[in-house]
Every structure is written in structure tokens, then in C-alpha cells.
Amino acid sequence: MDEKFEIKNYMEKMVKKNLESQLEKRNNICKCDRCKLDMMAYALNHLPPKYVVTDKGSIFTRLQELEVQMNADITREVFKAIELVSKNKRHK
Ligand SMILES: [Zn+2]
Incomplete structure (x- = not known):
């Protein structure tokens, strides 16, 4: 395997x-690393x-x-994730 590629x-x-930009607009929710993950x-x-092989300049246009x-789908799922996690924090 050529290690230049990943x-x-x-x-x-x-x-x-998407998560970072949605969180910027939200207040009163936990934005720690644990919750973000x-x-x-x-x-x-x-x-x-969406798997891609890195180190290929030409790939970026396609991405x-x-x-x-994908933006609408991502925004919807991220929004749901924020709602769910902020209401069920896994830490104190
Ligand atoms: Zn948190």
C-alpha cells in the first residue's frame, strides 16, 4: 500500500x-467535545x-x-442530533 494515500x-x-455552524446559532445547550462527538x-x-481517497487535487470539485x-440531509440529521443529545447529556 502506498502510504501517501489515505x-x-x-x-x-x-x-x-455543518454541526459547528448550527451550534454557533444555538444558546443554552452544552457544546463540549463529548456532546459534539x-x-x-x-x-x-x-x-x-462517502469514502474518498485523499491527496488528489481533482477530487475537490466533485466533493x-x-x-x-447532501446539504439538506446533513442539516436535518445534524439538527436532530443537536436536539437529541442536548436533551440527553451523557455527562454531568
Ligand atoms: Zn457536554
């Missing part, structure tokens, strides 16, 4: 970005994975198109 789930990146896990379990296509 396989990544691009959905993780999109969910993280729980929110990401929830959203990722409800969205299809941007994918991001536009």
Missing part, C-alpha cells in the same frame, strides 16, 4: 462543518458514508457538488 469518510468532514456520531449513523447535494 481513505477518509468525507461525510465526517461535512457533518463537522455524540452529535456527530448520531448524525453519521443516519447519513450514508463540492456532493456537499451541495
Whole structure:
């Protein structure tokens, strides 16, 4: 295996970005790392994975198109994740 290349789930990146921007607009909810990871896990379990091989410049145009296509789904699942996790915190 060529170690220059790596396989990544691009959905993780999109969910993280979406989560950060939704959390910026929310008040009175816990935004610690534990809760953010729980929110990401929830959203990722409800969205299809999008595996890509990194280190390929040409891939980005396609990923941007994918991001536009998936944006409504991601926003919906992330919103649900925030609701659920903020009401069921796993820590004190
Ligand atoms: Zn928390």
C-alpha cells in the first residue's frame, strides 16, 4: 500500500462543518467535545458514508457538488442530533 494515500469518510468532514455552524446559532445547550462527538456520531449513523481517497487535487470539485447535494440531509440529521443529545447529556 502506498502510504501517501489515505481513505477518509468525507461525510465526517461535512457533518463537522455543518454541526459547528448550527451550534454557533444555538444558546443554552452544552457544546463540549463529548456532546459534539455524540452529535456527530448520531448524525453519521443516519447519513450514508462517502469514502474518498485523499491527496488528489481533482477530487475537490466533485466533493463540492456532493456537499451541495447532501446539504439538506446533513442539516436535518445534524439538527436532530443537536436536539437529541442536548436533551440527553451523557455527562454531568
Ligand atoms: Zn457536554
